[in-house]
Amino acid sequence: MLEARNLSLDYVLGKKRKAELIPAFRALNMALPSGSISSVLGPSGCGKTSILNVIAGLVRPSSGSLLLDGAELSGLRPKTAVIFQHYGLLPWRNVEANAELGLLIQRLPAAERKKKIHPILEELGLMDFRRFYPDSLSGGMKQRVAIARALAIEPDLLLMDEPFSSLDALGREAAQDFLLELRKKRPMTILLVSHSIEEAVYLSERVYVMAGRNPGFIVDSFDIEPNRAEKRFGNDSYSADYQNMRDSKELLVYAKAIRASINRFMSDEKEAVPGQGGLA
Amino acid sequence: MKKYKKPLSALMAFALLLLLWALAAFVIKKPFLPGPWLSAKAFLALLKSGALLKHALASLKRVLASLGFAFPLAAALGLWAGRSVKVDSLVSPLAYVLHPLPKAALLPVIMLLFGLGDSAKIILLGLVIFFQALVSAMDSARRLSRELVDSVRSLGAGKRDMAFIVILPAALPELFTSLRVSLGTAVAVLFLSETFATENGLGFLIVDSWARIAYPEMYAAILALSFLGLGLFAMADVAEKLLCPWAAQRRN
Numbered sequence: 001m002l003e004a005r006n007l008s009l010d011y012v013l014g015k016k017r018k019a020e021l022i023p024a025f026r027a028l029n030m031a032l033p034s035g036s037i038s039s040v041l042g043p044s045g046c047g048k049t050s051i052l053n054v055i056a057g058l059v060r061p062s063s064g065s066l067l068l069d070g071a072e073l074s075g076l077r078p079k080t081a082v083i084f085q086h087y088g089l090l091p092w093r094n095v096e097a098n099a100e101l102g103l104l105i106q107r108l109p110a111a112e113r114k115k116k117i118h119p120i121l122e123e124l125g126l127m128d129f130r131r132f133y134p135d136s137l138s139g140g141m142k143q144r145v146a147i148a149r150a151l152a153i154e155p156d157l158l159l160m161d162e163p164f165s166s167l168d169a170l171g172r173e174a175a176q177d178f179l180l181e182l183r184k185k186r187p188m189t190i191l192l193v194s195h196s197i198e199e200a201v202y203l204s205e206r207v208y209v210m211a212g213r214n215p216g217f218i219v220d221s222f223d224i225e226p227n228r229a230e231k232r233f234g235n236d237s238y239s240a241d242y243q244n245m246r247d248s249k250e251l252l253v254y255a256k257a258i259r260a261s262i263n264r265f266m267s268d269e270k271e272a273v274p275g276q277g278g279l280a
Numbered sequence: 281m282k283k284y285k286k287p288l289s290a291l292m293a294f295a296l297l298l299l300l301w302a303l304a305a306f307v308i309k310k311p312f313l314p315g316p317w318l319s320a321k322a323f324l325a326l327l328k329s330g331a332l333l334k335h336a337l338a339s340l341k342r343v344l345a346s347l348g349f350a351f352p353l354a355a356a357l358g359l360w361a362g363r364s365v366k367v368d369s370l371v372s373p374l375a376y377v378l379h380p381l382p383k384a385a386l387l388p389v390i391m392l393l394f395g396l397g398d399s400a401k402i403i404l405l406g407l408v409i410f411f412q413a414l415v416s417a418m419d420s421a422r423r424l425s426r427e428l429v430d431s432v433r434s435l436g437a438g439k440r441d442m443a444f445i446v447i448l449p450a451a452l453p454e455l456f457t458s459l460r461v462s463l464g465t466a467v468a469v470l471f472l473s474e475t476f477a478t479e480n481g482l483g484f485l486i487v488d489s490w491a492r493i494a495y496p497e498m499y500a501a502i503l504a505l506s507f508l509g510l511g512l513f514a515m516a517d518v519a520e521k522l523l524c525p526w527a528a529q530r531r532n
Contacts, residue, residue, distance in 0.1 A: 088431025
């Protein structure tokens, strides 16, 4: 279980006495069951990415705490993998060299890196492309390289920042199903940030809805019952139903409820603080 | 086929230049402008006597020595400054003031400070190369995307990993561009520095044969200096292809 308790983040702009605090998000409470897939859903600028950065340990929270299975989390940890929105691949390293980067940083010898990386590249269909540089790959392929790099460090926590936003519609659906397959094979807790209601509902067992801007905050959360990890990943018979789930009435009902929640908040906000802006 | 295009077009440009030169020599008909044929003969004679090689090597040694100390130093300092606000606040103003300064004008100062020997020439050339590389390194380190840095940091990279896995390779193509620019200037400054207080180097050979009114020899030495510049350029090209293979794949 990954828990965020009263988590807040302010960015400090400027230096010393002239410094200005720009709030990113405030008073966040989240609980992600181990092995679940959860989503943070919200419009751009609501601080979604900042949340991932804090959970990843890249940015220190201003207040509040993060607990993983009851133990305080602070800073980077070797079993957390992050997949960034634009994949964060190094253009000067080929597919294989990018995928093995985490292992290289862990000072694993070359032979062992290969031994770990090759099956993963094989699994992701990247083996034939392992000498290619990222710039010559399509968006979907780049994303798979980023996934390979994440899987190589055998993470128990995978954070994804709008992972499918730069793929076309069909590629996006394939990538979503692919993620579910990956999760089925590996017991990881996955948190993804998204601005697509359908995507969040299809993938997650818990959806946190964010709103506001500087700071953003969680306004609602939804448990998507049919997506419970035990149900989806516990037995083999279920996996064939992914595609059916995509069009199921059940999920549409959840999507409708979430949309209503977002709209309700947005109309409240308009009445309360007309023309409220914020930093982009 | 594409591979041979560059040398082929270079050869054609060279032939055209020779033709223009021969034409000018034929029209002007003065001893100070011998044609390519006479100059080539002088070139071969100098080559045979070993004089040309001696002077060329002296010049090459000076360029490589200055390159060897100035380039890595400038790259390291520039990349550091580009990633650290503190270092940048020291280095940036200095670079801003010193980079546009015509380094060749410092020749007398440097000779007074460091004597008449090779070290003064090497330092002068080094200054030319240093500031060009420094500015390029600072710029490219600054431009590095936040996401790239974060993605490698999230894998547990320390400062050393960051420097060698991210910051240096990101700057390499730009450093090679700066190298090509500064090599051109460096060869010009090399010529100037070799016209003083030395008895070797191609710059000396040019000015010496000029004084001796040995015009074909003078042109032979000018040719040799041009070849030296061209050779250094080609060297930078080959090194870039070897060290930045991703940039080549991107172009294709």
